[in-house]
Structure formats: structure tokens, C-alpha cells
Amino acid sequence: MLLSSALCAQLPEVSSRSTTAGPSGPKICCLGAGYVGGPTCAVIAFKCPDVQVTIVDLNADRIAAWNSDSLPIFEPGLDEIVKARRGKNLFFSADVDKGILEADLIFVSVNTPTKKTGVGAGFAADLAYVEAATRRIARVATSSKIVIEKSTVPCRTAESMRAILEANSSGDIRFDILSNPEFLAEGTAISDLMHPDRVLIGSLQTAEGRKAQLALADVYAGWVPREKIITMGLWSSELSKLAANALLAQRISSVNALSAICEATGADVDEVAYACGLDSRIGPKFLKASVGFGGSCFQKDILNLVYLSESLHLPEVAEYWRQVVSLNEYQKLRFSELVIRRLFNTITHKHIAVFGFAFKKNTGDTRESPAITLVKHFIQEQAFVHIYDPKVEQSQIEADLTHPDVGTLHQYKNYVTIHTCPYDASKAVDAIVVMTEWDEFQQLDYQRVYKNMNKPAFIFDGRLILDAKKLRGIGFQVEVIGRQA
Ligand code: UDX
Numbered sequence: 001m002l003l004s005s006a007l008c009a010q011l012p013e014v015s016s017r018s019t020t021a022g023p024s025g026p027k028i029c030c031l032g033a034g035y036v037g038g039p040t041c042a043v044i045a046f047k048c049p050d051v052q053v054t055i056v057d058l059n060a061d062r063i064a065a066w067n068s069d070s071l072p073i074f075e076p077g078l079d080e081i082v083k084a085r086r087g088k089n090l091f092f093s094a095d096v097d098k099g100i101l102e103a104d105l106i107f108v109s110v111n112t113p114t115k116k117t118g119v120g121a122g123f124a125a126d127l128a129y130v131e132a133a134t135r136r137i138a139r140v141a142t143s144s145k146i147v148i149e150k151s152t153v154p155c156r157t158a159e160s161m162r163a164i165l166e167a168n169s170s171g172d173i174r175f176d177i178l179s180n181p182e183f184l185a186e187g188t189a190i191s192d193l194m195h196p197d198r199v200l201i202g203s204l205q206t207a208e209g210r211k212a213q214l215a216l217a218d219v220y221a222g223w224v225p226r227e228k229i230i231t232m233g234l235w236s237s238e239l240s241k242l243a244a245n246a247l248l249a250q251r252i253s254s255v256n257a258l259s260a261i262c263e264a265t266g267a268d269v270d271e272v273a274y275a276c277g278l279d280s281r282i283g284p285k286f287l288k289a290s291v292g293f294g295g296s297c298f299q300k301d302i303l304n305l306v307y308l309s310e311s312l313h314l315p316e317v318a319e320y321w322r323q324v325v326s327l328n329e330y331q332k333l334r335f336s337e338l339v340i341r342r343l344f345n346t347i348t349h350k351h352i353a354v355f356g357f358a359f360k361k362n363t364g365d366t367r368e369s370p371a372i373t374l375v376k377h378f379i380q381e382q383a384f385v386h387i388y389d390p391k392v393e394q395s396q397i398e399a400d401l402t403h404p405d406v407g408t409l410h411q412y413k414n415y416v417t418i419h420t421c422p423y424d425a426s427k428a429v430d431a432i433v434v435m436t437e438w439d440e441f442q443q444l445d446y447q448r449v450y451k452n453m454n455k456p457a458f459i460f461d462g463r464l465i466l467d468a469k470k471l472r473g474i475g476f477q478v479e480v481i482g483r484q485a
């Protein structure tokens with residue numbers, strides 16, 4: 001059977017480990033059916049039909065959605081994979097204890113948000129969910145387990161998990177802890193999981209640790225070449241995940257810092273990034289200037305690194321990484337101020353269309369999306385904001401904009417309208433602000449858009465995706481990040 005999406009159509013349905021009987025290999029349980037646990041374990045089930053994979057979650061509604069025709073996460077290629085294996089060797093369940101009891105390997109893939117209160121508030125990861133999941137494994141398990149940290153956690157979290165598991169287990173049950181950080185990016189998760197640059201497995205450097213490492217490596221070897229499965233110590237593995245995200249985010253902040261210089265000098269940031277990216281030591285990826293990075297990982301992981309550095313009495317190191325986040329905030333503020341400045345220094349009671357609310361294209365995820373910050377600014381200036389995003393649900397936009405720090409729902413309702421069509425969203429507005437790089441924004445009929453807008457009609461391209469020359473030809477006033485007007 002070939003899968004419908006182009007992505008999956010190129011791939012065999014299952015790996016060479018195919019079996020005609022039911023699953024006979026190891027049993028995997030994943031605690032947490034979120035953006036990481038769901039796609040990761042669905043791909044394991046897809047690629048290893050002899051492995052039984054059960055994804056459990058405390059949130060019964062989320063599990064019900066995973067068992068329905070409308071999955072709780074939008075990710076290209078995910079539907080096909082889930083539908084191909086669900087009920088065969090891939091199961092979604094709210095029975096967390098049963099999942100733990102039956103499993104040989106348990107992925108801990110629960111949320112690790114930034115702490116909101118208490119020690120380390122605003123920086124440290126909140127490990128309450130990881131700890132609760134670990135305690136539950138210790139309480140429920142009646143046989144030995146390999147417990148795998150999948151959530152991004154601060155360095156040495158595995159040590160705490162081990163202490164909890166050991167203190168709560170009886171003599172004949174053994175727990176081995178592995179760190180197996182996830183490097184998938186949303187929007188390309190399935191292809192990232194199918195063709196990873198590397199799979200990283202950290203363990204204690206003991207005979208038992210290495211045996212556990214091998215057991216997990218054997219699962220990945222169902223489709224990943226062995227030379228791409230890297231093993232190392234636990235702490236290196238944990239830190240590598242934070243480091244990779246920090247380095248990627250740092251590149252974006254670097255190019256965004258250059259975008260400000262470009263706007264002031266007449267250089268073009270796309271040209272500068274292109275010229276730099278051709279140097280094989282630099283490389284072309286993650287050099288696209290933007291209104292700022294978003295997503296659940298970059299900011300959280302860098303703040304985590306800042307907190308770690310401060311805890312280790314390394315203030316200069318902490319300051320270095322903090323600057324990556326500060327620059328990101330500056331970039332969002334700069335863009336917001338540009339909109340106000342160009343609209344004759346006031347947007348009060350003007351109408352602004354916001355194209356895109358997700359933190360990047362091909363996902364419905366809005367966590368830390370720059371659009372949230374910008375729309376909040378616009379509401380504070382009492383502008384009427386018309387939001388269109390092809391994938392983000394209205395309820396999610398409402399939840400993001402009615403968060404306690406924005407004000408009351410009443411205020412929000414006065415200023416925000418959510419649309420299901422970009423042409424409706426841009427009707428009779430003074431400006432369009434492109435926040436997410438959805439492909440469809442490049443294909444719109446901008447003659448039609450222009451006709452229906454107030455004049456002068458402004459477009460602010462926060463993603464450098466539109467044909468500015470063509471738009472100017474139509475009559476738009478165009479502003480692009482990293483280019484002089
Ligand atoms: C990131 C890491 O890439 C991934 O390896 C890790 O496992 C999780 O965190 P993700 O946040 O899903 O993945 O998306 P990513 O593609 O990294 O984009 C993050 C943000 O940076 C988005 O807002 C994106 O629009 C922005 N970005 C990315 C840029 O502004 N410019 C770029 O050149 C690349």
C-alpha cells in the first residue's frame with residue numbers, strides 16, 4: 001500500500017523487519033501524546049511493525065482525538081502513518097498504568113514548560129510533569145524497564161529520575177535511564193523522523209547502561225543506518241539537545257541583527273545571508289531573517305541554558321545566551337514599531353490584517369508565536385485586528401490572546417476578528433502584516449486584495465516571502481524586514 005502524501009509515497013510502508021504475525025518485538029509505551037511523543041512513536045510503529053507501541057496521556061480528550069479521524073496535531077504525513085498502523089501495532093490510550101505495566105521501554109515525553117513562579121521563574125524548566133511521570137512509573141511497574149527521557153530537560157535531570165526510580169522500586173526490579181533527545185522540527189516532523197541526521201542515545205557508562213543503550217539502538221536500527229545512531233554519556237546527550245537548539249536560535253538572532261543593519265544601510269539581508277551561506281563553514285540553513293523565532297523549544301531551551309549557566313556561577317556565559325532571546329524580542333518590537341511608524345505614527349482604530357498566526361508554516365502550533373506578541377501590541381494601540389491562519393483553530397487564537405497578561409476577553413473581542421478567508425480578512429483594512437510564511441500567501445490574488453483595501457494600502461512582510469516589486473507595481477506600499485523601503 002502506498003501512502004497518499006508525497007512524503008510517504010517515496011517510502012516503503014514498513015521496514016525490512018516486516019513480520020506476518022502480530023508484534024513480537026519489544027513493547028514501547030510513550031507517556032505524553034503531544035507534538036513530540038505522538039509523531040515520534042507513530043513513526044517507530046510505522047517503521048517497526050514487530051514493535052508494539054502504546055501512546056498514553058492523562059488528557060483523555062487528546063487520546064480520543066488521536067483515535068479519531070481528526071488528529072489533535074497537524075503535521076504533513078502524520079495522518080497517513082497513524083492510519084496505516086493504528087489498531088495494528090500502534091495504540092492510543094488514556095490507561096497510563098496499563099501502558100507502563102506492559103512496556104519494556106518507556107518514553108517520557110511530557111511537557112516541560114518554563115517555570116512561571118518560584119525559584120528560576122521565567123528561566124528554569126518546570127520539571128513537575130517529568131517528576132510526576134517518573135513517580136508513576138516507579139509506583140506502577142512490576143518488572144524492569146528502560147526509561148527514556150524524550151522531553152527536553154536540563155542537564156542532569158536523568159540523575160533525579162534515577163534517584164526517584166531507585167528509591168521507589170523493590171530489589172528485583174531494575175530501571176535503566178537513557179537520554180534520547182528529539183531533534184524533529186514541527187512541520188517537517190515526519191520526514192525528520194524518517195531521515196534523521198542522527199539519533200542520539202545517552203546512558204550511564206556502565207555495562208547495564210550500554211545494554212539499555214543497545215536495546216533502544218536496535219529499535220531505531222529498524223530504519224536508521226547504524227552509523228547515524230550515536231551513543232554517549234547521559235549528561236553530554238542532555239546538553240547536546242539544549243546546545244543544538246541554542247546554536248540554531250543564535251543563527252536566527254544573528255541574521256535578524258544583520259537585518260536591522262541592512263534596513264539602515266540599503267543592504268539586502270537575503271543577499272547577505274546567501275553570500276555568507278555559500279561558505280561551506282557557515283552553510284545556508286537557518287539564516288532566513290524573520291520577525292523573530294517562535295515555537296515551544298528555542299526560547300525555553302535558551303532560558304534553560306541561561307539558568308543552568310547562572311546556577312553554575314558562569315554569569316558571562318548566561319549573559320551571552322540571554323542576548324539571543326533579547327535580540328529576538330527586539331526584532332518583534334522593531335517590526336511592530338515599523339508598522340505603527342509607517343501608518344503615520346498611529347494605528348488607533350485602524351484595521352490591520354494579520355496573515356498567519358502559527359509560529360511557522362505547516363503547523364497549527366502557536367506556542368511562542370511572534371504573531372501573539374505583535375497582535376497584543378496592536379490591541380494595546382487599539383487597532384482592529386483581522387487574523388487569518390489556514391491551520392490554527394479559532395479557539396487556540398482566543399486562548400492565546402485572552403491569556404491573563406493581555407487583558408479581558410471583553411477587550412479582546414472589541415478588537416479582534418478571526419477570519420477563515422484571507423480575502424475577507426484583508427477587506428477594508430489599512431495594512432496587511434505577514435507573520436507566518438504559509439505558501440498560500442505567495443499565491444493570493446493581490447490585485448483583488450489591493451482593490452478591497454483602504455488606501456494607501458500597506459503590506460509588511462515579516463517573512464520575506466512576497467514579491468515586493470510586483471506588489472509595488474500593483475500600488476502597495478511594501479515594507480520587508482532586512483530591506484530599505
Ligand atoms: C526546533 C529545532 O529545529 C528542532 O531540532 C528541535 O527538536 C525543536 O526546536 P521547531 O521549533 O519545531 O524546531 O521549528 P524550527 O524550524 O526550528 O523553527 C523555529 C522558529 O525559527 C520558527 O519560528 C521559524 O519560523 C524560525 N526560523 C527558522 C527563522 O526565523 N529563520 C530560519 O532561518 C529558520
Ligand code: ADP
Nearest residue numbers: 031032033034035036037057058059110111133
Ligand atoms: P511536547 O511539544 O513536548 O510534545 P505537549 O504539551 O504537546 O508537549 O505534550 C505533552 C503531553 O504530555 C500533554 O498532552 C500532557 O497531557 C501529557 N502528560 C503530562 N504529564 C503526563 C503523565 N504523567 N503521563 C502521561 N501524559 C502526561
